[in-house]
Amino acid sequence: MFNNLKIVLHQGKQYxxxxxxxxxxxxxxxxxxxxxxxxxxxxxxxxxxxxAISGNPLSIDLGRCVFCGECALAYPDKIKFTxxxxxxxxxxxxxxxxxxxxxxxxxxxELIRKEISDYFSGSLKLRQVCAGxxxxxxxxxxxxxxxxxxxxxxxxxxxASPRHADGIVITGPITSNMAQPLQICYDAxxxxxxxxxxxxxxxxxxxxxxxxxxxRSFLSKYKIDLYVPGNPIHPLTFINGVLELIRKRI
Amino acid sequence: xxxxxxxxxxxxxxxxxxxxxxxxxLELNVYFMLKTxxxxxxxxxGFPHFGKIKLICCIAKDEQNSICVSSSVVDAKQPLPSxxxxxxxxEKFEREIHENFGIDYTDHPWLKPxxxxxxxxxxxxxxxxxxxxxxxxxxxxxxxxxxxxxxxxEPGHFRFICNGEQILHLEIQLGYQHKGVEQLFLERRKLxxxxxxxxxxxxxxVAGHTVAFVNLWESLCEFQPGRDLQLSxxxxxxxxxxxxxxxxxSAMCTDVAYxxxxxxxxxxxxxxxxxxxxxxxxxxxKGLIRAGKNNYPITQKLAGELLGLFEDYEKDFEEISEELxxxxxxxxxxxxxxxxxxxxxxxxxxVGMSARMSExxxxxxxxxxxxxxxxxxxxxxxxxxxxxxxxxxxxKKEIDQSMGYIRELIQILPSVELAxxxxxxxxxxxxxxxxxxxxxxxxxxxxxxxxGDLIHYKIKDPSFHNWLAMAxxxxxxxxxxxxxxxxxxxxxYCGHDL
Numbered sequence: 001m002f003n004n005l006k007i008v009l010h011q012g013k014q015y016x017x018x019x020x021x022x023x024x025x026x027x028x029x030x031x032x033x034x035x036x037x038x039x040x041x042x043x044x045x046x047x048x049x050x051x052a053i054s055g056n057p058l059s060i061d062l063g064r065c066v067f068c069g070e071c072a073l074a075y076p077d078k079i080k081f082t083x084x085x086x087x088x089x090x091x092x093x094x095x096x097x098x099x100x101x102x103x104x105x106x107x108x109x110e111l112i113r114k115e116i117s118d119y120f121s122g123s124l125k126l127r128q129v130c131a132g133x134x135x136x137x138x139x140x141x142x143x144x145x146x147x148x149x150x151x152x153x154x155x156x157x158x159x160a161s162p163r164h165a166d167g168i169v170i171t172g173p174i175t176s177n178m179a180q181p182l183q184i185c186y187d188a189x190x191x192x193x194x195x196x197x198x199x200x201x202x203x204x205x206x207x208x209x210x211x212x213x214x215x216r217s218f219l220s221k222y223k224i225d226l227y228v229p230g231n232p233i234h235p236l237t238f239i240n241g242v243l244e245l246i247r248k249r250i
Numbered sequence: 251x252x253x254x255x256x257x258x259x260x261x262x263x264x265x266x267x268x269x270x271x272x273x274x275x276l277e278l279n280v281y282f283m284l285k286t287x288x289x290x291x292x293x294x295x296g297f298p299h300f301g302k303i304k305l306i307c308c309i310a311k312d313e314q315n316s317i318c319v320s321s322s323v324v325d326a327k328q329p330l331p332s333x334x335x336x337x338x339x340x341e342k343f344e345r346e347i348h349e350n351f352g353i354d355y356t357d358h359p360w361l362k363p364x365x366x367x368x369x370x371x372x373x374x375x376x377x378x379x380x381x382x383x384x385x386x387x388x389x390x391x392x393x394x395x396x397x398x399x400x401x402x403x404e405p406g407h408f409r410f411i412c413n414g415e416q417i418l419h420l421e422i423q424l425g426y427q428h429k430g431v432e433q434l435f436l437e438r439r440k441l442x443x444x445x446x447x448x449x450x451x452x453x454x455x456v457a458g459h460t461v462a463f464v465n466l467w468e469s470l471c472e473f474q475p476g477r478d479l480q481l482s483x484x485x486x487x488x489x490x491x492x493x494x495x496x497x498x499x500s501a502m503c504t505d506v507a508y509x510x511x512x513x514x515x516x517x518x519x520x521x522x523x524x525x526x527x528x529x530x531x532x533x534x535x536k537g538l539i540r541a542g543k544n545n546y547p548i549t550q551k552l553a554g555e556l557l558g559l560f561e562d563y564e565k566d567f568e569e570i571s572e573e574l575x576x577x578x579x580x581x582x583x584x585x586x587x588x589x590x591x592x593x594x595x596x597x598x599x600x601v602g603m604s605a606r607m608s609e610x611x612x613x614x615x616x617x618x619x620x621x622x623x624x625x626x627x628x629x630x631x632x633x634x635x636x637x638x639x640x641x642x643x644x645x646k647k648e649i650d651q652s653m654g655y656i657r658e659l660i661q662i663l664p665s666v667e668l669a670x671x672x673x674x675x676x677x678x679x680x681x682x683x684x685x686x687x688x689x690x691x692x693x694x695x696x697x698x699x700x701x702g703d704l705i706h707y708k709i710k711d712p713s714f715h716n717w718l719a720m721a722x723x724x725x726x727x728x729x730x731x732x733x734x735x736x737x738x739x740x741x742x743y744c745g746h747d748l
Contacts, residue, residue: 003573004510010566014517026528029537049443066446068537073545081531128402132429134744136453136534139497141402146516160400177366177377177426177747178405181397207438207446213368213430231536232453 015150019239028234029067029081032060034099039078047071050200050207062087062095062105062229063203088228088241095203095227107226107244115192116225120166120246123155126196127165127189131182132214133172136232137199141169144235151239156246162186167194167225170218173201173208179215186218194225196242198233206231252278253320255311258618259469261681264697267306267321272330275322279307280336288312290599290612292684292693294333294343296351297706299323303351308682308695312617317682329354339599342714365425365747369433380423382409390418393729397426404743408732415728420721427747435707441467441541441672449536452711452745454494456535457486458687459709459745462694464541465620466683470675470696471542476667479544480621481659486526486535487621488652491688493522495645496567498740502642503574505734506583514570521559528555542672553660560653571646575639584639588723588735591636595719602690603644604716604739608636614686626655636723641738648688675702687712689742711745 016022024030041055048071052064060071060079072079084104089095091108130138144151145158159165162185174182186193197219200206205214228241252274254266270278282289292310296303303326309318324330332355333340346364347353352371355361363370366377390413397405405426411419434447448463449456461483468475475483496519503511523533530538530546538546574580590600595608605612613630615623631647633640675698683694690712699705720739724732 007510007514007570007573010569011514011517014513024527025524027531028527029531047442049438049440049446066450066536067532068442068446069531069545070442129398130402130404130427132427132744133404134450134453135404135742136450136456136536138402138404139453139534143520146520147513148517148520158402172427173429175426175428176368177428178397180378181405181426185398201450207443207450208429208434211368211430211434213428213433231450231532232534234533 014147016148019149019236019243022236024083024085024234024236028083028085029069030234031062031084031087031105032072032079032081032097033102034058034060034079034097035077036100037078039075044071044075044078047074050204050209057099059096059098061204062097063092063227064200064206064209065229066200066206066231085234085236086240087230088226088237088244090224090226090245092224092227095229109249112245112249113192113225116194116246117249119192120194121248124167124242124246125157125159125165126167126169127162127185128158128169128171129178129182129185131170131172131178131202132175132208133199133201137171137201137230140230140232140235141171141198141238144238149235149239154239154243156239156242162188163190165189165193167196169196169198170202171198173205173211173214174216174218175213176215179218182218194245195222196226196228197224198228198238200229200231203227203229253318255314255316255318256682257316258614258620258682258684259465261469261472261676261679264678264680267319267680270320270322272322272324275305275307275320276331276333278320279309280333282309282318286311287596290601291339291343292317292691293682293695293708293710294340295695295708296347296353297697298351302326303347303353305347306680306695308693310618310684312612315618317618319680319682324353326351326353329356331356332358334358338597339715342718363425365428367425367428368430377425380407382423383411383419383421385411385419389413406743410729410732412729415730417724417727417729417732420724422717422721424717424743424746427744429748431748432707432709436704445540451709451748452742453534454742455490455687455689455692455711455745457483457490457539458685458689458692460539461487461621462683462685462692464539465685466681466694466696467541467675468672469681469683470679470698471673472676473542473670473672477664478547478666481664482544482546482548483539484622485548485656485659486538487685487687488656489522489526490535491652492649493519493526494688494740495649496522498737499574499642499645501737501740502638502734503580505737506580508574508577508580511570511574511580514566518563518567521563525556525559528552544666547666548660548663550663553663556656556660560657564653567649575643575646581639583731583734584642585637586635587638587731588727588738589635589637590719590723592634594722595636598718598722599715600719601715602686602712603641603648603688604690604712604719606630607633607640607644609634612691614684614691618684620685622659626658638734638738675704677702689713689740690716709748711742713741713746716741717746
């Protein structure tokens with residue numbers, strides 16, 4: 001008992017005080033900024049392992065980017081990854097960062113369904129389904145609820161049963177073998193419900209895009225309420241994205 | 251000679267692997283396995299070869315630091331006697347060969363599907379109709395769990411047969427995570443694509459699988475990595491071990507409802523993975539390891555920060571560990587729960603910490619050292635009870651050991667060498683790469699064709715064998731102890747399903 005109290009005392013406060021303004025340590029690869037400098041575009045496009053870079057004008061699609069950073073290492077004056085981790089959005093087009101643009105990635109308010117802020121702004125219960133994810137996004141989603149990020153303080157929690165959930169968080173490129181379980185789980189969630197796709201693998205398939213072992217038809221059937229890019233997603237990207245989605249709107 | 255003896259990360263012409271008659275091939279490999287305790291099978295696989303199937307078997311001899319490779323060409327339509335009938339460690343390898351190519355075995359104990367790959371031989375089989383072991387009894391009941399689990403973890407289905415609260419039998423059905431990784435290694439032709447693939451095999455073993463791939467690739471291209479590259483790789487592997495072991499201790503506390511332990515270990519993991527981010531920009535080390543170049547050499551500043559991190563970490567880690575491993579309420583749940591005996595471990599061919607917890611001395615860092623491991627004179631941490639307690643205790647000791655190794659390694663930082671340009675892979679070659687990830691041995695094998703292109707890529711994750719050990723460990727335990735048994739092994743679904 002006394003030992004445990006001593007440990008509590010030694011640990012002190014571990015939580016990130018303000019999730020919306022927290023700084024990430026080191027050289028995090030968040031939102032890229034592309035300069036208008038003239039470079040050999042074909043060569044730059046060729047570097048990318050997942051065809052996330054397109055030319056004329058040069059742009060990076062964060063829904064396909066695996067954040068390997070090789071383009072920025074090869075062309076440091078053209079591409080810089082900033083530590084801006086707020087890159088979640090509900091508009092797939094906003095994930096495409098064009099050259100010369102240095103603005104935050106934001107949600108498109110017109111695409112947010114009214115019932116989301118009506119029902120979920122004070123409490124959001126989510127069911128997570130890993131459909132071929134490599135375990136990295138899953139670890140980061142778990143980290144969202146740890147004592148550091150403490151997502152529970154905003155009333156956002158992961159629950160065990162889809163019956164208790166207000167929405168689904170999908171990770172992984174969606175394998176054929178998981179297509180049916182994913183559908184069953186989604187169908188079991190009561191209306192109204194939201195869909196969040198977390199991680200580059202889930203948004204586009206990432207490095208697995210085009211593999212014959214995938215079945216991504218689920219995603220074309222429904223409206224996606226939030227895209228959270230990352231490989232894996234950063235807990236701060238996820239929490240800030242979800243908070244922005246469910247924020248009270250007039 | 252009936253086999254060729256090679257070293258870890260050695261590239262040989264494929265033609266130098268002796269091709270044996272199947273019966274001789276069986277006798278040779280089964281003989282190896284049965285006669286000496288220091289040898290075990292690290293990989294056994296088949297691939298299409300002029301209308302037939304070529305089987306390649308790799309047996310590691312731990313004492314001699316060598317790997318014995320032999321092969322045989324068989325007709326897929328011809329049923330064969332199985333290796334498994336003589337030695338059970340081959341059971342999953344042969345199930346995989348059966349599933350991929352349709353080879354039938356006359357005396358295999360259970361030729362069940364492994365992962366329902368997209369290119370499986372029998373497409374009429376689907377993951378929805380897996381043939382579970384059934385028991386005809388009115389007193390027993392079945393419990394099905396998954397594929398989607400209660401927490402945020404990967405999918406897999408567990409089918410228990412229980413007598414009241416007691417588990418009599420557990421069968422684990424996997425394959426939900428199958429993404430066709432091995433096939434993508436052949437189709438994605440840019441080196442960076444293959445490295446990114448290796449990084450995305452298993453998110454908790456990024457360093458493990460990526461080091462296995464780059465070591466293999468550099469060997470194929472006759473590239474000798476400089477000391478700075480080897481240092482980064484060795485440190486990344488040990489740091490990954492510290493991070494995951496810490497996270498697992500947190501999860502083990504969660505599963506026995508020791509909330510303080512769960513919170514403290516959970517937060518102790520944060521600075522370790524944040525260090526990866528400071529080092530390479532990613533909390534799970536994606537982007538850190540590259541073939542033939544070092545994007546993020548360890549600087550004096552980084553080394554200093556790591557030492558500071560360990561100093562802070564160690565105080566809190568020792569304090570909470572002392573409490574966890576002496577608290578009667580946690581010990582009551584850990585001790586004698588989920589036991590794997592030495593005999594059972596040897597029977598199923600466990601690897602890594604799942605082997606060492608039941609006193610099987612199996613550790614690639616000792617037996618087939620790569621990168622800077624030869625200098626470390628690694629001595630594996632062993633336990634002999636094979637229970638949840640042992641698996642927790644090993645993690646604690648291995649974290650201490652890894653911190654010691656890293657402290658030793660970063661005393662002198664090598665200058666960053668300007669690496670030679672990475673060439674092309676040697677045509678018609680075979681190469682094997684073994685790495686001791688935090689979970690156990692990771693094995694990658696590659697075969698190149700006439701123009702140096704990859705024609706076959708084979709990955710074996712430590713979970714491949716260890717899943718069966720987990721299924722055996724829970725027998726006769728209460729079903730309420732299943733979560734703690736499962737978490738204490740912490741096996742990979744995606745590493746298994748590929």
